[in-house]
Amino acid sequence: MTDHDPKRDLVLERYVAVPVEKVWAAWTEPELILQWFTPAPWKTVECKIDLRPGGRFYTLMRGPAGEEHAGDGCFLEVEAPKRLVWTSALGPGYRPNPVQHIDLSFTAMLDFQPKGGGTVYTARAIHGTEAAAKTHAEMGFADGWGAALDQLVALMSRA
Numbered sequence: 208m209t210d211h212d213p214k215r216d217l218v219l220e221r222y223v224a225v226p227v228e229k230v231w232a233a234w235t236e237p238e239l240i241l242q243w244f245t246p247a248p249w250k251t252v253e254c255k256i257d258l259r260p261g262g263r264f265y266t267l268m269r270g271p272a273g274e275e276h277a278g279d280g281c282f283l284e285v286e287a288p289k290r291l292v293w294t295s296a297l298g299p300g301y302r303p304n305p306v307q308h309i310d311l312s313f314t315a316m317l318d319f320q321p322k323g324g325g326t327v328y329t330a331r332a333i334h335g336t337e338a339a340a341k342t343h344a345e346m347g348f349a350d351g352w353g354a355a356l357d358q359l360v361a362l363m364s365r366a
Contacts (some may be wrong), residue, residue, distance in 0.1 A: 224325040229363040231288035246354035263299040291317040
């Protein structure tokens with residue numbers, strides 16, 4: 208676990224009334240990712256998961272006007288059902304990803320702790336620079352990741 212740096216790290220922590228195993232499934236099964244991962248009105252239209260350290264985490268998101276954004280990353284830690292860590296800085300096999308037009312590489316650290324019948328859900332997006340964290344925050348990290356979590360909860364509450 209990396210030490211928290213308030214200038215470079217963004218955090219979303221909430222209790223959700225969904226069991227840890229269902230939260231884990233929502234994050235690790237491509238057919239579920241397609242249903243909740245991207246805040247509406249955007250949609251995730253493709254997802255590839257190789258659930259192991261060094262394995263691929265790929266999503267393709269499509270906006271309402273047809274615009275697309277692909278995310279290709281690499282899993283660093285996979286500890287079912289409580290911890291999932293992936294990064295956009297690396298692709299499959301730990302190969303560095305090409306530099307994008309904006310510096311938005313980050314590592315996502317997801318922790319799922321059981322509490323009652325639900326989960327304490329903690330998502331950390333850690334960045335290499337303060338500027339990258341600021342860009343991610345201004346792009347709507349809190350609202351976007353929060354809306355996606357709401358969609359995860361709605362989906363898994365029906366399952």
